[in-house]
Amino acid sequence: MDFRFTDDQLTLAESVRDYLAGTHGPEVLRRLDTEGNRDPAIWQGLVEMGLTGLLVPEAQGGLGMGLVEAALIAAECGRACLAEPLVDTAFVGVPWLVGRGEAEGLEAVVAGERRIALSHAINPWVADGEGAPVQSVDPLRNLALRDGEATDDADLLNLGALMSAAQLVGLVDAMLTQAVEYAKIRTQFGQPVGAFQGLKHQLASCSVAIEFAKPVVWRAASALQDGAASAAVHVSHAKLAATDAAMLTAETAIQVHGAMGYTYEVDLHFWMKRAWALAGAWGDRAFHYARIDDAVLGGALAIGPEHTFA
Amino acid sequence: MNLTYTPRQQAFRAEVRAWMEANVPKEPLVTLECREGYDSHVEWERRLASGNWGMVTWPEEFGGRGLDLIEWLIFEEEYFRAGGPNRANQNGIFLLGPTIMEFGTPEQKARFLPPMARGEVIWAQAWSEPGAGSDMAAIQSKAVRDGDHYVITGQKTWSSRAAFADWGFGIFRTDPESKRHKGLTFILFDINSPGITRRPIRQLHGDTGFAELFFDEVRVPVENCLAGEGQGWSVAMATAGFERGLMLRSPGRFQATAKRLVELYREHGHKASPAAREAVLQAWGAAQAYAYNTYAVASKIMAGGKIGAEASLNKIFWSELDRNMHRTAMQLLGAAAELKRFDDGRVNQWLEGYIFSLSGPIYAGSNEVQRNIIAERLLGLPRVGAG
The missing domain is CATH 1.10.540.10 (Acyl-CoA dehydrogenase/oxidase, N-terminal domain)
Known part of the structure; x- marks a missing residue:
């Protein structure tokens, strides 16, 4: 029993964080917002870091890592508000295909030449896929309506929900940091607004919400990676906890920014809108509550102090 | 992992x-x-x-x-x-x-x-004074050195377990010229010493758990002082760290309550609101989250890490979780929530638990103080007020 990431996992996440912080700052988001949302050079950078092949088996030229590593990297993608479809392709699409024994052709994903945008019946539209365009509140999200039947495969849904939760973790961290930094420099009534307890306590509540959502997300990643029988419940728990922390933090962060928060000029809106988009993607609150309801009140899941990990 | x-x-x-x-x-x-x-x-x-x-x-x-x-x-x-x-x-x-x-x-x-x-000596806390609750550095009770004894005069209040316990511990002002965090000393004392009057305080539920302690020139041997004269504040902060930190409330307690809440819902859910149903599921989720986080922190400490201001996150989370769970139970019980005993004679433990849960956000450093600690020490927001 050891509820920690390994040093290798932490080093990997840190290198991705540093890379995105250096190459994918708010000024990049602004440029993409006016110049077409996607940039082959950014994608190429992710490919060169090996991230498109993170979950591709080594036999197909990938790194052969697991969902725990992918969830950690997805959180970094959220933190940077990454617009490129790395998470959908590499951390949802790839593991789903590998799980179905359809690993052929994944070399092209490793090389960055193939992107995977999977439709699922729970999502009315698909991100970064072919079809009639639909406009999202998130200006960097490319949605499309697709014709034909979509799968309702539960494994795909669990991967999508888990990786959305992981991105929300990073989005919350970033929004909280932005709000705190703004509260330190914005002065009113002769002091930084962050010195007022009215703001401090709201920001502290966001801290509590996200710090107790994180271990739920990591636990879900571990359960799904191990193929635990109860993995679906833990994924739903993770999606709910991360979504609730994200909605709270987004609303708090805009409040802390005051009128500036209501402008298009402040960076915050990119992160806030991504959080709103992911909150309802891959199963909304009602859907995930219903799954927990079935397991907990329905009695299928063993509960109580002796069942922390069972 | x-x-x-x-x-x-x-x-x-x-x-x-x-x-x-x-x-x-x-x-x-x-x-x-x-x-x-x-x-x-x-x-x-x-x-x-x-x-x-x-x-x-x-x-x-x-x-x-x-x-x-x-x-x-x-x-x-x-x-x-x-x-x-x-x-x-x-x-x-x-x-x-x-x-x-x-x-x-x-x-x-x-x-x-x-x-x-061995459970032979039960200890009471004696931190708070009438004028020093959340602001513990405002302590005024004095311990004056007289040869190989301290002579303690003053008053402690809301002392947990002090209604019946054998010994107590707290901090006292040993330097009469000192202010705030300085000049305080951590002292252990026998509550049955001559000069101590204990007055049990009737608590919200009507029973007596904590007490006021009045000290009238109580002589305590110098060897009962912990870590040296004037070191009281840093010792007390370490103690408060243990309290708020990992071990005061283990997750099992809340997972057990959440499980009882699920069982209560099975009994009363047919007349409950959809919001109560969601609150029950949330209770399970939050108790599990608290357990995961505790395992994560325990793993970190076992690998040589430390817990600092993060302890404040814990204290807020469990105390608000406990109150939420018991509030939900009271809603599920409906009219029966007010009964001290049910028709079949069983004690209404949800009522007792709800009343007790209201103390959680207050004691061991109120949740307002905890939120200040998180904002200032974890998030780095500017400090205000007296230090």
């Missing part, structure tokens, strides 16, 4: 489970907050000690088992699974015991720890 138990940990769980199943009282004990209940809880402490289950995380030399934190979590899970009573000895196990281990002399360790581990 390895979220499975080793065979040794599984065997340990089985050992705890067997002992608890054989020894935990079949009927819940009367509340700790009255003479009869206090005595039965102390008796339970001695039963635990007889099986060497009293102070499991303490080193063996002081009467413990030297368990690591994961084993402690397993112990606590099994304790609450079996419905183990609240711990009369809590101040000793989690607060004073670790403090003496860190700051005490070898003589103090030998004198105070073994009787604490």
Whole structure:
């Protein structure tokens, strides 16, 4: 029993964080917002870091890592508000295909030449896929309506929900940091607004919400990676906890920014809108509550102090 | 990340489970907050000690088992699974015991720890004063040095367990010229010493759990001072850290409450609102989240890490979770929520629990103070007010 990431996992996440912080700052988001949302050079950078092949088996030229590593990297993608479809392709699409024994052709994903945008019946539209365009509140999200039947495969849904939760973790961290930094420099009534307890306590509540959502997300990643029988419940728990922390933090962060928060000029809106988009993607609150309801009140899941990990 | 138990940990769980199943009282004990209940809880402490289950995380030399934190979590899970009573000895196990281990002399360790581990001496906290609650540095009770004694004069209040406990610990102003955090000394005292008057305080639920202590020139030997004169604040902060930190409230307690809440919902859910149903599920989720986080922090500490201001996150989370769960139970009970005993004679433990849960966000540093700590020390927001 050891509820920690390994040093290798932490080093990997840190290198991705540093890379995105250096190459994918708010000024990049602004440029993409006016110049077409996607940039082959950014994608190429992710490919060169090996991230498109993170979950591709080594036999197909990938790194052969697991969902725990992918969830950690997805959180970094959220933190940077990454617009490129790395998470959908590499951390949802790839593991789903590998799980179905359809690993052929994944070399092209490793090389960055193939992107995977999977439709699922729970999502009315698909991100970064072919079809009639639909406009999202998130200006960097490319949605499309697709014709034909979509799968309702539960494994795909669990991967999508888990990786959305992981991105929300990073989005919350970033929004909280932005709000705190703004509260330190914005002065009113002769002091930084962050010195007022009215703001401090709201920001502290966001801290509590996200710090107790994180271990739920990591636990879900571990359960799904191990193929635990109860993995679906833990994924739903993770999606709910991360979504609730994200909605709270987004609303708090805009409040802390005051009128500036209501402008298009402040960076915050990119992160806030991504959080709103992911909150309802891959199963909304009602859907995930219903799954927990079935397991907990329905009695299928063993509960109580002796069942922390069972 | 390895979220499975080793065979040794599984065997340990089985050992705890067997002992608890054989020894935990079949009927819940009367509340700790009255003479009869206090005595039965102390008796339970001695039963635990007889099986060497009293102070499991303490080193063996002081009467413990030297368990690591994961084993402690397993112990606590099994304790609450079996419905183990609240711990009369809590101040000793989690607060004073670790403090003496860190700051005490070898003589103090030998004198105070073994009787604490055996459940022979039960300890009360004596921090707060009428003018020093959340603002503990405003303490005024004086301890004046007179030869090899301190002479204590002043008043402590809201002292947990002090209505019935044997000994107490707290900080006193030994330097009359000092202000705020300086000039304070951590002193242990026999509550039955001449000059101490204890006045039990009737609590919200009507019973007496905490007490006021009046000190009228109480003579306490100098060897009862911990870590030296003037060191009281830093010792108290270490103690408060233990309290708010990992061990004051183990997750098992809340997972057990969440499970009882699920069972209550099965009984009363047909007349409950959809919001109550969601609150029940949220209770399960939050209790699990608290457990995961505790395992994560325990893993970090076992690998050499420390817990600092993060302890404030814990304190807010469990205290608000506990209040939310009991509020939900009161809603599910509907009209019966107000009854002290149900028609069948059972004590309404949800009512008692709800009332008790209202103290959680107040004691051990109010949640407002905790939110300030998070904002200032974890998030780095500017400080305000007196330091």
